Amino acid sequence: MKKPVIRVLLFTLLSACPFLLSAQEIGIDSPNGTPIEEKIIYNHQNSVNVAIHSQGFGCGFKIGRIKNIHTTCNWETELVTLNALKEVKLVSGYLSPLARPFVYGKLNSACVLRFGYGEEKRIYGKPYWGGVELRWTYEGGVSLAALKPYYYYVIVYNQNVLGEYEENIEERTFDDDAQWLEIIGKAPFSKGWKEISFSPGIHVKGGLSFDIGTSKTRYQAINIGAVAEYFPMGVSLLDSQRDRKLFLTFFLSYNWGSRFNK
Numbered sequence: 001m002k003k004p005v006i007r008v009l010l011f012t013l014l015s016a017c018p019f020l021l022s023a024q025e026i027g028i029d030s031p032n033g034t035p036i037e038e039k040i041i042y043n044h045q046n047s048v049n050v051a052i053h054s055q056g057f058g059c060g061f062k063i064g065r066i067k068n069i070h071t072t073c074n075w076e077t078e079l080v081t082l083n084a085l086k087e088v089k090l091v092s093g094y095l096s097p098l099a100r101p102f103v104y105g106k107l108n109s110a111c112v113l114r115f116g117y118g119e120e121k122r123i124y125g126k127p128y129w130g131g132v133e134l135r136w137t138y139e140g141g142v143s144l145a146a147l148k149p150y151y152y153y154v155i156v157y158n159q160n161v162l163g164e165y166e167e168n169i170e171e172r173t174f175d176d177d178a179q180w181l182e183i184i185g186k187a188p189f190s191k192g193w194k195e196i197s198f199s200p201g202i203h204v205k206g207g208l209s210f211d212i213g214t215s216k217t218r219y220q221a222i223n224i225g226a227v228a229e230y231f232p233m234g235v236s237l238l239d240s241q242r243d244r245k246l247f248l249t250f251f252l253s254y255n256w257g258s259r260f261n262k
Helices: 002-025
Strands: 044-053 055-068 071-082 108-123 133-150 151-159 164-174 180-186 198-210 220-236 245-261
Touching: 044 071, 044 220, 055 245, 071 133, 108 198, 108 220, 133 220, 164 180
Parallel strands: none
Antiparallel strands: 044 055, 044 245, 055 071, 071 108, 108 133, 133 198, 151 164, 151 180, 198 220, 220 245
């Protein structure tokens, strides 16, 4: 009696092997059909982001290490533009193809490169059916502001060899206003690249992260928060705000990337 039973069991097991292997290959390994990749706990999370903030816009990327379900450590690099809050664009009444909109009193165009380290701490996890995971985030690091002089097309009266004054159009900065009478418009953005200066600083960042991703392998989140930045040497954006040292900006960013093991 035992031999027929053993033969039936062996036959059943061998017959089931192809189905078990195929189920493994397509990533099905649970009664409810949940893919295996949705059950794995991953230890890396890399992402890129685009952001707008109260004084400009920017982009960046994060290299993250998932310590546990509650904490993720991030190394972040970010590049953002920095404009003065009181910038007002004007248009000259001078009839010329060079009469482009300009910001009166602007001294420099600025962008800031940030390197930082921070963490994400889970406040509220996703329910098993999906939804949004809420985390609070914090970061600190170094900043480097690059300042490019802002040039205008201006009207200048120069004296010729005969002692007569002639009207000329030249490219000048707002600092060099002793001899020009009227601004016509903004000079090309390419003007001033060889005169870039740098101002180092530090920053701290804090906010909330809303993880809206529908898959464990794909990271999608919307972040909101604030950045406080301090430059000991100062940053001059407008003539009325020279050598400003402290900046506080509020941001909104969209982040996307992937989670994986290595």
